[in-house]
Amino acid sequence: MDFELSEMQQMVVDSAERLVTAETGLDQWHARRKLTDGVDPKLWVKMAELGWMALVIPEDAGGLGCPMEDLALLMIELGRGLVTEPLISTSVLAAHVLDRALVSERRAHWLGRIATGEVRIALAHEEPHTNGTIGVSARRIEDGYMLDGQKAVAFDAPSAGYLLVTSELEGTSALFLVARESTGIATNSYALIDGSRAADLTFASAHVPSDGLIASGAAADRILNEALDRARVALIAQAVGAMEVALRITAGYAKERQQFGQPIGKFQAVQHMAADMFVAAYQARSALYAALRDIDGDASKRARSVAMAKVVAGMAGQTVSRNGVQIHGGYGVTDEYVISHYYRRLLVLEKQYGGIDLNAAKLALCEAEA
Amino acid sequence: MDFELSEMQQMVVDSAERLVTAETGLDQWHARRKLTDGVDPKLWVKMAELGWMALVIPEDAGGLGCPMEDLALLMIELGRGLVTEPLISTSVLAAHVLDRALVSERRAHWLGRIATGEVRIALAHEEPHTNGTIGVSARRIEDGYMLDGQKAVAFDAPSAGYLLVTSELEGTSALFLVARESTGIATNSYALIDGSRAADLTFASAHVPSDGLIASGAAADRILNEALDRARVALIAQAVGAMEVALRITAGYAKERQQFGQPIGKFQAVQHMAADMFVAAYQARSALYAALRDIDGDASKRARSVAMAKVVAGMAGQTVSRNGVQIHGGYGVTDEYVISHYYRRLLVLEKQYGGIDLNAAKLALCEAEA
Amino acid sequence: MNLRFDERDEAFRQMVRSRIAQILPWDISDRHRRLLANTSHLHDQRRWFAILDAEGWSVPAWPVEHGGTGWTALQRFIFEDEMYAADAPEFHWIGSHMVGPVLYTFGSKAQCDRFLQPIRDGREIWAQGFSEPNAGSDLASLRTQARREDDVYIVNGSKIWTSGAFEADWLFCLVKTDTQGKPQRSVSCLLIDLRSPGITIRQIRQINNEAHLCEVFFDDVRVPAENLVGEEGLGWTYAKFLLDHERTTSSFIFWIKRELTRTRELGRTVVRNGRQLIHDPIWSGRLAVLAAEIEAHEWSVLRVLSEESSGFPITAAASVLKVKGSEIQQSITALQVDALGEQSLRDYGAESLDASTDPIWPDLYQGRTSRALITRAATIFGGAQQIQKNLLAKLALGL
């Protein structure tokens, strides 16, 4: 156990810090609302050039083969800058799925394309939660598979060239890799509250060639869960970064803003709200560390540690963003003050791939079954 | 809807206030620890003489026939004084059961004895929650019934001459009235944290004469639920009184106690903790009013309003007692400062006949089944 | 003390309910249900006010001679409860609950004649100019000045957080008429026509995309002296009158009850792990506790309405309503967001949409998160939670 950064880690952090400083801020965030698919292509290229897409891809597939700690450090920096580029979908989630599901040349091909930033891939997994909608199922046809059904809120799908689609197939799970613009796939894109994009996907007799099925059965479930847990760790790390900056911005505001003849930071109530933010952010980073310890280990231990971290970071994100807005007073609920953007981003980071409630329920089940 | 006190109500409140002022306080509470069964017989007689045992007993059975509002007002005052005499068990809970289960002379006989303070009756209903213990069941024998099994934490049982025992009988519910010292009934008495007393009761072939069965089946359940809800309202009212005094005591302490060169009540953190106490106590009284509105109404509405009030008053009691202790600092956790007695009493009032958790679960079920 | 409901009140409720059902246009309530903003649609509000005015119900709390209904406090409570339950637009508070009462209490006859009827029928909409950029919770440091010159005041300065100023007609504005005197005696109330030359209005985009809050700048704005309310220097007195007058509004009780109904609907609409969310014990447990808090909160409002006597000033009880009401607004909208899970993250923009035909996105989902976001302001505006608690500690407990 060692908390000091390695040279490589320091390099990643420094480059991320530089990019975040140069490329983010209120004006940029407002401008990004106008991007059709939520991605700034120039920024994407820069990130790829910095090697970020390749960071946790194995060396034998053209990646840098770094451990998840390095990725977490990068994500913390991106979280500081509220960077919503679809890095996690492609270079964490899809990269892991393809690393485990594909072999030899095909694996090298796809991971190589991810590592260079050439391709973006989104996961289409969650299904709508209301009556009148149906999940995705596949059936085997002569030259491949036919997919029907709906997926909701596929994060980053609008800018993705390919989709990883989970599906029912002959009574078991299946994982397909398909081009998003294939015939029979309709994309309903929309913005999320942090300016990133998601889409609902409707599959109507969508044809997938035979090699589009990349995993099935227990293997598909296992690979997906591993990949989702890695993506969750990346989200948690972004949340940690976002909290630490929200805290700094709020403390700064409390020192500047005068009311009743003194900076509001002199009021004990404001001090205590800020102290609670600090405690929460500290606790969130600790939870991230716990998840990182187990991320490559035993599956049930990994799932448990990640769920714990998602819960702790989720609650911490609420404390930090709520108190941050409260301390900012009226300015806190305006689009013009960055704290409201941290608020919205932290809400997305809490909910994505399962919020506090779902993860707490998962942990409760573990407790009961232990 | 009218919040002003009637003349009768004002009289009850005034007499209770006088008794509480004269008979309670730290020295008295400490002394009461030494009473074997938790009851001060002189105080009991005084209360009976003031008509309190007769308050909600119907006029046709020798009572005063007052509405539950009057009882609540009395209980608020007793709550202020941390009076733990077993008034609720006998004159609210048992009185209601006997009023509904018995008829004509026998009803008049028992209610009359309660009204004069001549008899004390405790409910033995809850059963232990661990493996290796068994609940109470009854079987019919020639000249009555035979009871076997265990009851846990029967409030006020050590000082009661009679028990109302709930039991299984031939696949349905039954309610027995039995003398506590009957053969076959063993009483394991102990103190509770507020100085009141409870007992576990073990029935080993305990013989009950035929007329000991006072209700069975759906009627037994209905009567018991009505009586328990009335008892809960009385507990909530006591909690409201206890909170209001805990608040006053704490505010007084905060004005007196000096730290860092000023009364601690000048610190914003202390002010806000105290304000939260005030809000909580206010909210608890409102919840009590809501329960009183429905106490004689439709059964499901009554059960719901009482459960709501138990939840709100329970949570409020936690806020008030926890903040009260916190503001008192080290003195708050000593037996020498009254605030710790309010803390303990409020914990009892929260848990008795179902705590926040059980009542919230009951309400959640109502929501799901609505 | 007798806490049972009166049969007559229940009859009144039925009467009001059926009449509202008759007169409330369907398109208004339909739009209102799908509202993204936190405030009612102004056009609908004007239409609804005109309808209510025809009914004689647009300003129930005003004295009968000024168009009020003569209802008891409890009847007014029931009426408003039913308005919300019917998804009607809400009152335009500033006019009906603030300006009107100040004018008929302290204003001149001419002011009453000029201003009251257009408030009653929704023709003139009012905004309120209290806060300034450097005086949020701290109103003592107001700087906007009104200098008297003959029969006009020349106003310079700016206001912020002025809800709806961009679409309002008039501004009820606190200004400094005396730069030397004590702060308490230097503030006056002016009625300012928002179309006066020299006024610039900037809308402020909010966390939920709405831009309802405004900044209002005054550059030598000329206001006729007859638009001074009451006396110079008594602005604080009138502002305080308002707060005392409106003890229960900040409870948001009707808003909260409507959101509770919507939350229950959500619990039956959302399906999670193959069952309706309402059958998830943790979620329904949270709902149940909140519903209990709301039941108690409603009774707190009734106690304040009825001016229940107690050992502390009634203003303390009013602060309880504000503190608890804003907490509950945040809890209930948070519970809605949690119900929606990832689907809560969708940004609907600023404009309400037509009725949904997409089963993935029922109408009920629209506006839930938008509401939750802006509800963070509940503990900020109208006296931040911190200030409310300071006040409570002082008023109720003498700290």
Next chain:
Amino acid sequence: MNLRFDERDEAFRQMVRSRIAQILPWDISDRHRRLLANTSHLHDQRRWFAILDAEGWSVPAWPVEHGGTGWTALQRFIFEDEMYAADAPEFHWIGSHMVGPVLYTFGSKAQCDRFLQPIRDGREIWAQGFSEPNAGSDLASLRTQARREDDVYIVNGSKIWTSGAFEADWLFCLVKTDTQGKPQRSVSCLLIDLRSPGITIRQIRQINNEAHLCEVFFDDVRVPAENLVGEEGLGWTYAKFLLDHERTTSSFIFWIKRELTRTRELGRTVVRNGRQLIHDPIWSGRLAVLAAEIEAHEWSVLRVLSEESSGFPITAAASVLKVKGSEIQQSITALQVDALGEQSLRDYGAESLDASTDPIWPDLYQGRTSRALITRAATIFGGAQQIQKNLLAKLALGL
């Protein structure tokens, strides 16, 4: 950064675990499990210290030359974790974690020779005299005076909240040796024999029936001048050294983990509505969230232990441990009380009982509520939560 556990640490844990299992007397751990008090049984603690001393493990953190083990911070963490998991008595903090380090850092050789060994083997038990009736969180207003006369100090005044003074041998005491100077330079540390004439000790009965906290009165108590620690006037420096030295103790992490284990046991022991409580989704949900908080809390401790570098002073991180640790102590004991429902209300008195034979009252139930009651003190003693948060705002955020 590399967060994986080291194999060697795991091996160390196994070694420590099996050795403790060998040397910890069964009757001690059995009694310890059924403890009603919040502090270990002193007699058992002495026995256990003697055993640990024989093992060379009684003061792991001390320098090797004073009897320490030379273990890394992480190994010491593991050792203590295992002590708690085995239901061993805890360290007697005052001696081993406060007095010892102060003496070997600032004390004279004679003091070290005289006092260290009896701390190591549990023969002499120390109490700590910091707080006074009028100086709880506000240590700057200490009044207990020590007047120098030749080679003795004459001490007058009183201390309060002195844990275990009635059964301790020595008092590590802050006194004023200068009544004129600045508060920061007027305080000194004295080592006072609690059997000295002029000392009166009053036990204070607590909310949980224990009477472990004491008030200590000094009436012309004569203390040899050689019992002054270091220099006169440097009392604050030494007290601050202690706090900096003991950054992680106030996390209560080991105590908390042990209570977590007990809470899980409760969840399997209590049967409610015909099923084990652990299968009640709301209760197990609360447990799960708390367990997650505890996991994070443990990593917070590891970060502080390892002196992770960050943008703020490490004392701020230490305050986080105190704030969070005391919150969690309260939450977990509250969860236990809720598990027991009405059975939580039983008062067991002050003395621990023999093992239970009554299936209604398993051993595990004993002491749960007692613990919960006294745990309200977690946010009071050692710097009230309010003070900790003030400190955090200042240290970490510059407010």
